[in-house]
Amino acid sequence: MSFAKRIQKIPMRRAALFAIALLFTTHFASACSESTTMIPTTITYPETKRVDVVEQHFGQAIADPYRWLENDVRNDRSVAAWVESQNKVTNAYLNTLPGRDIFKNRLKQLYNYERFSIPVKKGGRYFYLHNSGLQNQQVLYVRDSVDSAGRVLIDPNSWAEDGATALAEWSASNDGKRVAYAVQDGGTDWRTIRVLDVNTGKVLDDQVKWARFTSIAWTKDGSGFFYARYPEPKQGTESQASVANHAVYFHAIDTPQAQDRLVYATPDQPNMLHTLSITEDGRYVAIASTPVSIGNTLTVVDLQSADWKPRKLVDNLDNSWVVIGNVETKFFLMTSQDAPRLKVVTMDIAADPVIKDVVPEQDSVLLNASLVAGRLLISYLADVKTQVRRYMLDGKADGVVKLPGIGTAGGFKGKQDDSETFFVFTSFNTPGVIYRYDVASNTARVWAQPKVAIDLNSIAIEQRFYTSKDGTRVPMFVIRRKDVTRPAPTLLYAYGGYGIPLVPAFSPEHLGWVQQGGVYAVANIRGGSEYGKAWHEAGRRQNKQNVFDDFIAASEYLKAQGITPQDGLAIQGGSNGGLLIGAVVNQRPDLFAAALPQVGVMDMLRFDQFTSGKTWVDEFGSPAREADFRNLLNYSPYHNIQSGKDYPAILATTADTDNRVVPSHTFKYVAALQAAEIGNKPHLARIETRAGHGAGKPTDKIIEETADMWAFAAHWTGLDVGNRK
Numbered sequence: 001m002s003f004a005k006r007i008q009k010i011p012m013r014r015a016a017l018f019a020i021a022l023l024f025t026t027h028f029a030s031a032c033s034e035s036t037t038m039i040p041t042t043i044t045y046p047e048t049k050r051v052d053v054v055e056q057h058f059g060q061a062i063a064d065p066y067r068w069l070e071n072d073v074r075n076d077r078s079v080a081a082w083v084e085s086q087n088k089v090t091n092a093y094l095n096t097l098p099g100r101d102i103f104k105n106r107l108k109q110l111y112n113y114e115r116f117s118i119p120v121k122k123g124g125r126y127f128y129l130h131n132s133g134l135q136n137q138q139v140l141y142v143r144d145s146v147d148s149a150g151r152v153l154i155d156p157n158s159w160a161e162d163g164a165t166a167l168a169e170w171s172a173s174n175d176g177k178r179v180a181y182a183v184q185d186g187g188t189d190w191r192t193i194r195v196l197d198v199n200t201g202k203v204l205d206d207q208v209k210w211a212r213f214t215s216i217a218w219t220k221d222g223s224g225f226f227y228a229r230y231p232e233p234k235q236g237t238e239s240q241a242s243v244a245n246h247a248v249y250f251h252a253i254d255t256p257q258a259q260d261r262l263v264y265a266t267p268d269q270p271n272m273l274h275t276l277s278i279t280e281d282g283r284y285v286a287i288a289s290t291p292v293s294i295g296n297t298l299t300v301v302d303l304q305s306a307d308w309k310p311r312k313l314v315d316n317l318d319n320s321w322v323v324i325g326n327v328e329t330k331f332f333l334m335t336s337q338d339a340p341r342l343k344v345v346t347m348d349i350a351a352d353p354v355i356k357d358v359v360p361e362q363d364s365v366l367l368n369a370s371l372v373a374g375r376l377l378i379s380y381l382a383d384v385k386t387q388v389r390r391y392m393l394d395g396k397a398d399g400v401v402k403l404p405g406i407g408t409a410g411g412f413k414g415k416q417d418d419s420e421t422f423f424v425f426t427s428f429n430t431p432g433v434i435y436r437y438d439v440a441s442n443t444a445r446v447w448a449q450p451k452v453a454i455d456l457n458s459i460a461i462e463q464r465f466y467t468s469k470d471g472t473r474v475p476m477f478v479i480r481r482k483d484v485t486r487p488a489p490t491l492l493y494a495y496g497g498y499g500i501p502l503v504p505a506f507s508p509e510h511l512g513w514v515q516q517g518g519v520y521a522v523a524n525i526r527g528g529s530e531y532g533k534a535w536h537e538a539g540r541r542q543n544k545q546n547v548f549d550d551f552i553a554a555s556e557y558l559k560a561q562g563i564t565p566q567d568g569l570a571i572q573g574g575s576n577g578g579l580l581i582g583a584v585v586n587q588r589p590d591l592f593a594a595a596l597p598q599v600g601v602m603d604m605l606r607f608d609q610f611t612s613g614k615t616w617v618d619e620f621g622s623p624a625r626e627a628d629f630r631n632l633l634n635y636s637p638y639h640n641i642q643s644g645k646d647y648p649a650i651l652a653t654t655a656d657t658d659n660r661v662v663p664s665h666t667f668k669y670v671a672a673l674q675a676a677e678i679g680n681k682p683h684l685a686r687i688e689t690r691a692g693h694g695a696g697k698p699t700d701k702i703i704e705e706t707a708d709m710w711a712f713a714a715h716w717t718g719l720d721v722g723n724r725k
Helices: 014-018 077-094 100-111 508-515 533-537 541-560 576-587 613-620 626-635 664-675 699-717
Strands: 054-057 060-063 120-122 125-131 139-143 151-154 165-172 178-185 191-197 203-211 224-229 247-252 261-265 273-278 284-290 297-302 310-314 321-327 330-335 343-348 354-359 365-372 375-382 385-392 397-401 408-413 420-427 430-438 443-448 459-467 473-481 490-493 519-523 569-574 594-598 649-655 683-688
Touching: 077 664, 077 683, 077 699, 100 508, 100 699, 125 165, 139 165, 151 178, 203 224, 224 273, 247 273, 261 297, 284 321, 297 321, 321 365, 330 365, 343 365, 354 375, 365 408, 375 408, 385 408, 459 541, 473 508, 473 541, 490 508, 490 541, 508 519, 508 699, 519 541, 541 569, 541 576, 541 613, 541 626, 569 576, 569 699, 576 594, 576 626, 594 699, 649 664, 649 699, 664 683, 683 699
Parallel strands: 490 519, 490 569, 569 594, 594 649, 649 683
Antiparallel strands: 054 060, 120 125, 125 139, 139 151, 165 178, 178 191, 191 203, 224 247, 247 261, 273 284, 284 297, 297 310, 321 330, 330 343, 343 354, 365 375, 375 385, 385 397, 408 420, 420 430, 430 443, 459 473, 473 519
């Protein structure tokens, strides 16, 4: 799965974007048979009933004829029948496409290599995730020493016949004797947490349900762990019910969940999400709370106190505050206060909090920071490329960490009394290589390096800058084979929201496109945080049109520069990026040959009615406020389809159990496309079963979906697909 998909678009809190995922890939040519079925020039779509639903919003009548498609596919036979009929038509069309089998077999080869996560050291043991190649799910391993052989602790590949039950969040206790791990079934955001004895391999009786958007943080003595959850939903509403009242709990080992201790909640602010961590000394639980905005409050709980009374250190949402670590009562934090590109400060909480700058704001954007071996290791994003700088704890510069190239580095977690840490390095033509780094000597060696059967030197990476509609300079990466020098069918990807930057990372899917002679482009449009808080603000709420303008300008630039043929541009985006694709297709259908919106937020007037949608209001605005409503209505993909215009070919993908962006967004959007007078190109829905928003999707389903999308895009952009070595 690509970096962009993994980070996806989570409508979740900004701090989450500091986690760097691992990406991987290979290459090999395999012969395969091609379908000789004629591609239909017209498609007969399933009949979709219309209902008479019209609502008044601020004096404006808004029709919603496909409201019935919001019902849960598992509980409503009419919706289930509609999904079945849509998939039948879509599959029949996809079966006619040349190149589909070639892409599928190529992607199997691209995925078939070892990949590792960054190891976590606990109690002298090293815990890490590993995939041998085509395993549907990653497996948790442990080593008793840094270079010893690993042994399997948790293998989720045996949990479900279809491979759709995944190991999600996990955390080892400080002594390395236990692992608390979350089970994710069928792509849902709900989690069930279990506990494993590392020595015996026995799963304990402990079971924690209804965890969601959570981390797992053990107490220092291993007596239990902290986690975040929602109240148990009413039976039958687990998938689509709106969720509220996220709260932090403590679970003591060998006790029932009913006895779990409520640690922190905000009932007066039910749409808050709480991100928790525990300090290395085990004394404080730090809780960052946000309505998924650019800022968060910050609360600590002193575990040495008898009552565990929460203490609010920051009580406004004006800025972001991320705990790096502490030395007794002195906390080290990243913050955007008076620093749009972020800085590092200390906050002594012994009495009234006193804030002091340690590493002031730089020209580059502060992406992440760690407190390891008496040093601050700080990752910066300079024109979307990682630099890692070292500082003493008083802020004195202490050199840099030399990286193996231009790309993305992440990790650097460790202890203040241990010089050992690890990091991952990746780029568009570099799989995720894990390095063991010694802080004291400032040296690194390879700990795990994937062996990929592809000539990575044949891939060219270029960063370009183009001008958007309002004159803003926007970066874009262009990836292609070195021998591709003429205009070639192009796949343009972007996201543009939640302060999530798109950084260089290895992607088996997109290399599958590039290897066939296509161009892959990534536009770092506004709405992300590539240039800090201001870059995010410029693509948020009332400024959302800037996101679309940036993407449209990227499309025009690719054609004007002779990178892309005039009729050879396909576009892709997921979640908030799916919204982006739907919006720009409505605004400029002439620009694109094909569009691939994935799990998109397509109904901007009702997104807040389902699951965690209310937490997205701070990013998009509220449909209940008139100014926001009018802005949302201006670009909502479902409401702005233009009959009478010739639209590109569209393959919209979603999953029946996505309970983050519920599939009705895509259902209603596709129904409206199929009913509109927008030309004869196909406008189809591909609806996966037992899959969710992206996380936990089995490898075989990723390959199948990607092969379908690439074959669809290749046909409509004119990409010549063949068996290439």
